[in-house]
Amino acid sequence: MSDTLPKGYEPADVEAKWRERWRNDKTFTPDPDKGGDPYCIVIPPPNVTGALHIGHALNLTLIDTLCRHYRQKGKNVLWIPGTDHAGIATQNVVEKMIAREGLRRQDLGREKFIERVWQWREEYGNRILNQIESLGCSVDWTRLRFTLDEGLSKAVRKVFVQLYKEGLIYRGKYIINWCSRCHTALADDEVEHSDEKGHLWKVRYHIKDSDESIVIATTRPETIPGDTAICVHPEDERYTHLVGKTAIVPVLNREVPIIADKYVDREFGTGALKVTPCHDHNDWALGKTHNLVFLQVIDEDGIMTSEAGKYAGMSKQDCRKAIVADIEAMGDLLGVEDLNHSVGHCYRCHTVVEPHVSRQWFVATTKMAPRARQAIPADISLLPETWLKTYYHWLDNIRDWCISRQIWWGHRIPAWTCAACDHVIVSEEDPTVCPECGSHDLHQDEDVLDTWFSSALWPFSTLGWPEKTADLARWYPTSVLVTGFDILFFWVARMIIMGQHFMGEVPFRTVYLHALVRDAQGKKMSKSTGNVIDPLKMITTYGCDALRFTLTAFAAMGRDIKLSEERIEGYRHFVNKLWNAARFTLMNLGETAPAPVDLTAVKGLNNRWILHRLELLKQDMDKAFDEYRFNDVAQGGYKFLWGEFCDWYLELVKPDMANEEMRAESACVLYTVLKELLILLHPVMPFVTAEIWQALPGHEGEDLATIAWPEERPACIRNDDAARMEFIQSVIVAVRTIKAELDIAPSHRVVLKLHPADAGQEELLLANEGTIRTLARLESMEVGLGVHAPKASASSVVQGCEIIVPLKGNVDLQGELARLAKEMGKLTDALAVVDKKLANESFVSRAKPEIVQRERDRAAELKDNLSKLEVLKQRFTEALESGED
RNA sequence: GGGCGGUUAGCUCAGCUGGUAGAGCGCUGCCCUUACAAGGCAGAUGCCACAAGUUCAAGUCUUGUACCGCCCA
Numbered sequence: 033m034s035d036t037l038p039k040g041y042e043p044a045d046v047e048a049k050w051r052e053r054w055r056n057d058k059t060f061t062p063d064p065d066k067g068g069d070p071y072c073i074v075i076p077p078p079n080v081t082g083a084l085h086i087g088h089a090l091n092l093t094l095i096d097t098l099c100r101h102y103r104q105k106g107k108n109v110l111w112i113p114g115t116d117h118a119g120i121a122t123q124n125v126v127e128k129m130i131a132r133e134g135l136r137r138q139d140l141g142r143e144k145f146i147e148r149v150w151q152w153r154e155e156y157g158n159r160i161l162n163q164i165e166s167l168g169c170s171v172d173w174t175r176l177r178f179t180l181d182e183g184l185s186k187a188v189r190k191v192f193v194q195l196y197k198e199g200l201i202y203r204g205k206y207i208i209n210w211c212s213r214c215h216t217a218l219a220d221d222e223v224e225h226s227d228e229k230g231h232l233w234k235v236r237y238h239i240k241d242s243d244e245s246i247v248i249a250t251t252r253p254e255t256i257p258g259d260t261a262i263c264v265h266p267e268d269e270r271y272t273h274l275v276g277k278t279a280i281v282p283v284l285n286r287e288v289p290i291i292a293d294k295y296v297d298r299e300f301g302t303g304a305l306k307v308t309p310c311h312d313h314n315d316w317a318l319g320k321t322h323n324l325v326f327l328q329v330i331d332e333d334g335i336m337t338s339e340a341g342k343y344a345g346m347s348k349q350d351c352r353k354a355i356v357a358d359i360e361a362m363g364d365l366l367g368v369e370d371l372n373h374s375v376g377h378c379y380r381c382h383t384v385v386e387p388h389v390s391r392q393w394f395v396a397t398t399k400m401a402p403r404a405r406q407a408i409p410a411d412i413s414l415l416p417e418t419w420l421k422t423y424y425h426w427l428d429n430i431r432d433w434c435i436s437r438q439i440w441w442g443h444r445i446p447a448w449t450c451a452a453c454d455h456v457i458v459s460e461e462d463p464t465v466c467p468e469c470g471s472h473d474l475h476q477d478e479d480v481l482d483t484w485f486s487s488a489l490w491p492f493s494t495l496g497w498p499e500k501t502a503d504l505a506r507w508y509p510t511s512v513l514v515t516g517f518d519i520l521f522f523w524v525a526r527m528i529i530m531g532q533h534f535m536g537e538v539p540f541r542t543v544y545l546h547a548l549v550r551d552a553q554g555k556k557m558s559k560s561t562g563n564v565i566d567p568l569k570m571i572t573t574y575g576c577d578a579l580r581f582t583l584t585a586f587a588a589m590g591r592d593i594k595l596s597e598e599r600i601e602g603y604r605h606f607v608n609k610l611w612n613a614a615r616f617t618l619m620n621l622g623e624t625a626p627a628p629v630d631l632t633a634v635k636g637l638n639n640r641w642i643l644h645r646l647e648l649l650k651q652d653m654d655k656a657f658d659e660y661r662f663n664d665v666a667q668g669g670y671k672f673l674w675g676e677f678c679d680w681y682l683e684l685v686k687p688d689m690a691n692e693e694m695r696a697e698s699a700c701v702l703y704t705v706l707k708e709l710l711i712l713l714h715p716v717m718p719f720v721t722a723e724i725w726q727a728l729p730g731h732e733g734e735d736l737a738t739i740a741w742p743e744e745r746p747a748c749i750r751n752d753d754a755a756r757m758e759f760i761q762s763v764i765v766a767v768r769t770i771k772a773e774l775d776i777a778p779s780h781r782v783v784l785k786l787h788p789a790d791a792g793q794e795e796l797l798l799a800n801e802g803t804i805r806t807l808a809r810l811e812s813m814e815v816g817l818g819v820h821a822p823k824a825s826a827s828s829v830v831q832g833c834e835i836i837v838p839l840k841g842n843v844d845l846q847g848e849l850a851r852l853a854k855e856m857g858k859l860t861d862a863l864a865v866v867d868k869k870l871a872n873e874s875f876v877s878r879a880k881p882e883i884v885q886r887e888r889d890r891a892a893e894l895k896d897n898l899s900k901l902e903v904l905k906q907r908f909t910e911a912l913e914s915g916e917d
Numbered sequence: 918g919g920g921c922g923g924u925u926a927g928c929u930c931a932g933c934u935g936g937u938a939g940a941g942c943g944c945u946g947c948c949c950u951u952a953c954a955a956g957g958c959a960g961a962u963g964c965c966a967c968a969a970g971u972u973c974a975a976g977u978c979u980u981g982u983a984c985c986g987c988c989c990a
Contacts, residue, residue, distance in 0.1 A: 421920065429989085586929090592986090592987085603941090609956090611953080618952095664931085683950095772946075778947065865937075866937080
């Protein structure tokens with residue numbers, strides 16, 4: 033007996049060992065010149081500031097599962113790891129750090145500050161990488177990338193310059209979203225909206241040279257100083273007579289026109305709108321179409337400008353209070369209502385975002401969107417398909433993408449202005465002289481690019497573009513992009529746009545959008561709510577494989593995952609189960625691998641059955657992988673290992689191990705099934721499977737990560753034998769049920785008499801007598817058409833075969849009567865349903881013939897079982913009455 | 918306001934192209950059977966949200982209603 037596996041599975045040691053081996057052996061570093069279809073996934077680059085959270089864990093687990101599976105299937109797999117420099121987020125972190133030294137970034141100056149950020153990155157930027165490794169990710173560490181790497185920066189510049197030359201990047205003064213805390217512009221989708229309680233103020237504006245007035249409703253009275261028009265709906269009869277007249281802005285006494293536009297919602301507020309073109313996106317648009325004056329009254333720090341008259345210098349909050357008080361004092365405040373309205377916040381720091389007019393750089397995504405729209409489903413399949421509409425809707429309503437950020441950490445915009453002649457130079461190389469006037473006084477744009485700009489290039493920049501690398505030729509376009517739906521626009525759509533434009537080809541063939549991980553109550557996990565599940569803690573406590581298995585098992589397409597620690601704990605039991613099944617197998621195999629036998633010609637019914645089931649499992653899993661049904665991959669493995677391999681096969685094979693005739697065959701089947709099961713489960717639970725594998729005789733020291741998916745054995749699919757085995761199982765279960773329901777201890781050996789329905793059954797039962805005796809724990813077993821039940825017997829019927837357990841003396845005879853009644857009740861109910869169907873003329877004539885036949889067979893079997901039970905019950909009742917045995 | 922998803926066992930969820938309702942956890946009872954008590958065996962629990970329609974047949978398809986959630990405006 034060899035037992036090289038310790039009694040309990042210790043994840044920590046095992047995981048550390050395999051991580052180190054995979055790293056040292058460069059197991060996951062592919063050679064572009066090697067054969068096999070290319071298969072490539074780029075990691076959604078986590079922020080360098082990030083710590084691994086459960087969302088990453090899900091994402092990385094799913095990707096790793098795919099990579100490992102397709103590696104097994106012989107593809108040339110490349111998974112590129114890397115991190116994102118995360119402009120605003122990282123800058124915030126370092127700013128906070130230096131704040132502890134009493135410094136602001138301005139105190140350090142740009143150069144020194146950026147030095148500090150790089151320093152920070154050297155120190156902490158690897159944290160997330162180590163965490164990725166601790167999840168068992170089979171990434172190629174030799175191809176590690178960072179969005180601010182030299183190579184990637186080169187790609188960024190090239191893209192910027194080319195788009196500029198093509199007129200697809202431009203600079204202009206527009207209204208953008210401004211975070212006064214981060215002191216930068218934000219893209220539209222970097223603004224998070226949430227409903228907040230606010231107020232709706234109703235303010236009267238007097239009409240010039242008239243006694244009339246018009247009442248507007250506003251949620252932001254502090255913008256009143258910036259009003260340059262009043263707008264009403266052209267068909268709103270309440271106001272038509274006022275259109276074209278002039279209104280007076282309260283307090284400031286500025287004269288503004290009253291205009292009409294269909295944009296106005298007549299139902300909202302008073303139906304009259306004040307227009308502040310510099311401080312509202314919609315008003316900006318109105319200002320453009322109606323040629324209004326643009327007055328900026330709030331500055332970049334949220335302070336009222338000189339245009340705000342007496343409010344100049346106030347914070348916008350103070351201004352709101354002051355102006356409301358002033359208007360009220362004048363008697364022009366006609367009401368205040370509570371109102372829930374949507375307020376935009378910075379997605380990084382949650383400060384309320386201010387619409388703000390400034391000079392920014394834009395990518396003309398409006399021009400590029402139509403091609404990206406067409407890519408799905410033509411060139412890319414999007415899963416789950418439900419996201420298709422959302423994707424279209426976004427692209428159809430896209431605005432140009434504001435890509436400049438007024439921060440320091442990131443790719444600095446490669447644009448220079450000549451101080452002498454104002455000429456703008458956009459160039460890949462830093463220019464030294466103005467081509468227009470020859471001046472050397474050139475100033476580079478202070479801004480950096482939106483982090484997502486470099487992310488958009490990720491699928492080809494990581495493969496070496498703009499160089500023509502072997503990797504790029506081999507692996508672009510990548511195979512699949514796996515990510516959360518929350519960055520469909522931030523990232524996925526933009527990668528498609530950039531891939532199409534620069535590579536002439538979409539960046540990936542499939543996009544799989546996975547769910548969000550929520551807490552047990554379905555709430556979003558967040559640090560502030562305190563409901564986060566820390567994947568690293570879960571790995572320490574339950575082992576990485578348990579965490580991975582849980583995430584995979586819950587990853588049903590298109591549905592959020594509600595996760596709780598208990599579920600992970602539950603699946604740890606599964607890891608343990610596998611471990612113990614392997615220990616059992618190893619104990620029984622001995623030192624050397626069993627001699628091979630022809631698996632398509634095994635004799636044992638148990639062996640035929642498990643090989644049959646294994647074959648079906650392989651097919652199911654293969655298909656589930658291809659269709660991204662991760663939950664089915666996990667559940668399929670779970671059910672096979674626990675419900676079939678452990679619960680039945682290991683028990684069925686135990687007697688064979690002591691049986692000269694069967695030992696060779698069964699040892700080989702046992703060994704084979706375990707081995708192939710390990711391969712099948714390896715993508716989901718790499719560590720425990722790898723550890724068991726290297727302990728298998730004949731595979732000592734091997735790395736399961738390099739072992740191929742098992743070959744198919746169609747000849748092992750034997751439906752007839754499977755049905756036979758299932759019949760034997762039903763007989764065993766019937767005996768166990770009788771024992772359990774009559775309170776007979778499972779270990780109490782009983783006599784079993786079997787009256788088979790036909791000669792075939794008789795033969796089958798006799799051939800499997802050993803199995804039945806062991807698993808049903810019998811004292812003796814008798815089979816034959818001549819077998820009859822002693823009157824005092826517990827009984828049951830399985831597929832027409834009478835199962836008889838003679839009862840002796842002290843058992844609960846009334847209990848058996850109740851049991852029989854219950855069982856017969858079930859059968860009667862079932863029969864009634866089937867009979868009703870069969871009595872239905874249109875069912876018989878219209879349903880598919882095989883369905884009708886199946887119902888007929890079922891009815892016949894039910895009737896047969898029922899009548900047999902009836903007879904047995906009759907005898908039993910007589911026994912009860914006569915007191916006979 | 919527009920879009921999407923959900924409603925199935927006490928809880929969390931599977932149920933593909935319509936054809937006898939499933940799993941895990943929990944619960945009840947009996948068991949330390951030499952891989953595993955992180956275990957074994959057996960058991961109970963479902964008008965599959967509601968209403969109508971299509972069909973021989975609906976958890977599954979269609980429409981509507983209610984409630985919950987998410988995204989966008």
